[in-house]
Amino acid sequence: MRAVLYREIGAPSVLELVERDVPEPGPGEVRVRVHVSGVNPTDWRARSTPAWPMPYPEVIPHHDGGGVIDAVGPGVESFAPGDRVWVTLAAGGHMSGTAQEFTVLPASLVRALPENASFEVGASLGVPALTAHRALTVAENGPRRLAPKALDGTTVLVTGGAGAVGHAAIQLARWAGATVITTVSGPEKAALATAAGAHHVVDYREGDPAAEIRAVAEDGVDVVVEVAVARNIDLDLAVLKSNGTIAVYADDSPKVELDILRNLRLNTRFQFFVLFADLDRMAAAADDVTEAVRDGAMGVGTEHGLPIIRFPLAETAAAHTAVQDHAVGKVVVDPTV
CATH class of the missing domain: 3.40.50.720 (NAD(P)-binding Rossmann-like Domain)
Structure with a gap:
């Protein structure tokens, strides 16, 4: 699979497109085929701020995304392959950010994406x-x-x-x-x-x-x-x-x-x-946000007040630059192209 990662703190140019094996979910985990990856200011700040040390030798960025469950690990009963989902805090684990074609995450970081919502909506929830x-x-x-x-x-x-x-x-x-x-x-x-x-x-x-x-x-x-x-x-x-x-x-x-x-x-x-200081409160908030999405309250796109600015996975560095330059709209990366 294709993934974007960085090995050092620095400018957007430190982001590299690489090939990696598709990861397998462990106990309590799910594998998500990422359709849209959301980019937030915290993503470029983590990549570029020397005071924020790298948690791992290689980091795949982006906390947020929308996609489809591809596989589930032992003990997961809340999701099944084919379920549409949105995710957040993905980049908190090793090589688990959404700037890649597949990501493996604890099921606790995943929520159902209602059928009335696009993957762009899913990728725009999370941190914002x-x-x-x-x-x-x-x-x-x-x-x-x-x-x-x-x-x-x-x-x-x-x-x-x-x-x-x-x-x-x-x-x-x-x-x-x-x-x-x-x-x-x-x-x-x-x-x-x-x-x-x-x-x-x-x-x-x-x-x-x-x-x-x-x-x-x-x-x-x-x-x-x-x-x-x-x-x-x-x-x-x-x-x-x-x-x-x-x-x-x-x-x-x-x-x-x-x-x-x-x-x-x-x-x-x-x-x-x-x-990120209160994970229990975040979990409750994620449930509320999912209900708001289900009620049709969380649209994106120009008609809903948040234009989508899309980049292919290979241009993730340009997506980071757009967020750093205060682009008006939601910047997303598409790992499917």
Whole structure:
């Protein structure tokens, strides 16, 4: 089979296309024929960041994917060959990332992909959707699980609504009953956020975005799903409801400066989180996300607000470059071509 791997930390050029034997599943494992492999920022950062040491001498990247069960190991009763599935955290094991034609994974990292969902949807879930789920379930008095009506009466602000996590947060929050506001940086991204299902879209580069958000949420927003807290902190605090939550999942800036008195008055809850720190919570989130997919709430493609940008397996390096360069859409790799 064909696989892409790297043997050293570095630029996209360290990625190599190689031939490997098709792996066999062991006890509790399944083998998945990968149809679409999703690329996330964590994939290129793991490949390029010297402070993140390589876990193995050779690494096959990409956590997420959509495909079909090809074989099951001893003790696996939840899946059978031919089952359509989506996977996440694949790259956490030795040579098990989805940038290859077949991958072997613990069955616990695999979920059924409903028949109404494409493999592109499957490859777009994983890290983005589970991150969005976590951000929507960290409020002190909010739900820990998502389902229809779980967020009824809640107003959610999603910053960066045209990104993969922002897109998933819009869809999950709307599915769960929230009123969804999102900020974007221009008309093209506004159209995508609207297609994703946001009730209100605000261009933060134009006019008075705080006033626009307050016009929708007079008392303030309950939860902010935040991609760039250092840049957005003033806007977040200007629109946050008292006792509200700012859920921070990413930021390219190393520091954020906080006005302590202002946050005391708001009783602000900041929740910084790393997705991979709580595997039990991730498993529950994966079940919720699967239900949202089954309900038709998690579409991808331009018509659903997340264009698909596809590369063949041999051009995985170009796919990593596209993600590093902040391509607008979901970058995927196709191991079948």
